[in-house]
Structures are given as C-alpha cells and as structure tokens.
Amino acid sequence: MSRGRLTTTSYAILGLLAVQPWSTYELTRQMDRSLGRFWPRARSKLYEEPKKLVEHGLAEATTQRVGKRPRTVYSITEAGRKTLAEWLRSPGAGPVLESEQLLKVSFAEHGTKADALATIAAARAWARERNEENVAAARAYRDGRGPFQHRAAQNMLVGAFLTEYYRMVAEWADWAAEQVERWPDDPARAVPDQAELERVVRRAEW
Known part of the structure; x- marks a missing residue:
C-alpha cells in the first residue's frame, strides 16, 4: 500500500x-x-x-x-x-457551511408555502436535537465529570462555538417562520418586509 x-x-x-x-x-x-x-x-x-x-x-x-x-x-x-x-502551527481554513435545508429555502418559490415552513421547522428541530447533547457535555465539564476533564479548557472553546451555532440556527428558524407566515399562498409572489431587510443589512454591516 x-x-x-x-x-x-x-x-x-x-x-x-x-x-x-x-x-x-x-x-x-x-x-x-x-x-x-x-x-x-x-x-x-x-x-x-x-x-x-x-x-x-x-x-x-x-x-x-x-x-x-x-x-x-x-x-x-x-x-x-x-x-x-x-x-x-498553521491557522487552517475557515468553516464550510453545507445545508440542504437552506438550499431548499433559497428556491422556495418553486414549492408551496407549507413546504417552506416544514423545512424551516426541521431546521429548528435539528438545532434543538443537536444542542441536547451539547448541553449535556457542557454540564458534565462544568461539574468536573467530563470524559476527558483535563481537556476542559480546549473543549470549552469548541463547545462555545457550537452553542452559538445551534442557538443561531434555532433563532433564525423562528424568525424565518414568521416571515414565511406572512407570505401569500404562492411563494413566488412573496415580497420582503422592508423593515426586516433593513435590519438584515444593519446586522451584516457589523
């Protein structure tokens, strides 16, 4: 070999x-x-x-x-x-995002409003499910009973990132569901809420 x-x-x-x-x-x-x-x-x-x-x-x-x-x-x-x-010693490459759910949301005008809402709900459920294990691990290290407690400082850094990520997906899903609920039955006729679009721009300008 x-x-x-x-x-x-x-x-x-x-x-x-x-x-x-x-x-x-x-x-x-x-x-x-x-x-x-x-x-x-x-x-x-x-x-x-x-x-x-x-x-x-x-x-x-x-x-x-x-x-x-x-x-x-x-x-x-x-x-x-x-x-x-x-x-x-090398800093490495940044994150690569891969989400079939986001891909489906991006083409939502070719499906139904119910399809989009179901996909968004699935994204929230995914975040909640993944975070259950994350919470259990965080509590274990906090209480001094992690599987590799001597590595708690390193695991805390990664755990904090995952915590923010899962929370972000869940919060995005709640927000996205509110937006889609206001859409007409035909997603192809949806228009963005201008106030929300402005808020997205302000957040992007951080």
Whole structure:
C-alpha cells in the first residue's frame, strides 16, 4: 500500500491518538461523539486513516485480545506528536457551511408555502436535537465529570462555538417562520418586509 497524502481527517485522528490509544471502533465512536459535530467523515474512511498513519510512522498498531477476539489498538508515536504540532502551527481554513435545508429555502418559490415552513421547522428541530447533547457535555465539564476533564479548557472553546451555532440556527428558524407566515399562498409572489431587510443589512454591516 502506498503512503497516501495526509488529509485534515488524518490529523483529526492523530489528535485523538494524542489523547490516548484507541481501537478503530473506539476512534469511530469518538469521532461521532465529539469531532463529528464539526468534522463529519464517512466511517469507511476512518477505518483507513489509522493504517495510513502507521505507514507514515506517525502511529503504531498493537494487537490485543478481548476475550477470544483480537483487536488492533493504535497509539501515537513521537514523530506523530511532532507532526501534529507542526500542523497546529498553521491557522487552517475557515468553516464550510453545507445545508440542504437552506438550499431548499433559497428556491422556495418553486414549492408551496407549507413546504417552506416544514423545512424551516426541521431546521429548528435539528438545532434543538443537536444542542441536547451539547448541553449535556457542557454540564458534565462544568461539574468536573467530563470524559476527558483535563481537556476542559480546549473543549470549552469548541463547545462555545457550537452553542452559538445551534442557538443561531434555532433563532433564525423562528424568525424565518414568521416571515414565511406572512407570505401569500404562492411563494413566488412573496415580497420582503422592508423593515426586516433593513435590519438584515444593519446586522451584516457589523
């Protein structure tokens, strides 16, 4: 197998290995629980990344037995820690927003008013659901019982961003629903509320 180029997902896995050794299954669960909220990646790729890190000499694999079943556990090497530190020296790229719900809202004139309201309601429900786990994690770290309490300072920074993001989506959904409720039955005939449009401009000029 050739040594593939390291990707951002490679470094994400390397960062998790810097916390503690993991099996591939544990890495996948940890990605879903924590990093998956802001760096979602397909599980199939996550099963390949640790092997790539081993090929690069950034991680090492050991075989352990759980009962009669063997499992491979990956741990970071000294070279891996140096490579992770080098990657952290670069500020990285900004967020990439991907939302099928926003895409549908942007073409709402080709559907019905009910369609638009249902999509907006789904966006609010998504934010509320995602924030339930976020609240639980924040309370756990506040109370000194987070899964990696020694990393509370770092997790607080990311948690604060996610908190504002989920809250923003929920607040936007409430506002957007109010706007669409005032639309005529045919969304293609909708016109913007000029006062609200002016408010959007003022907020954009921050």
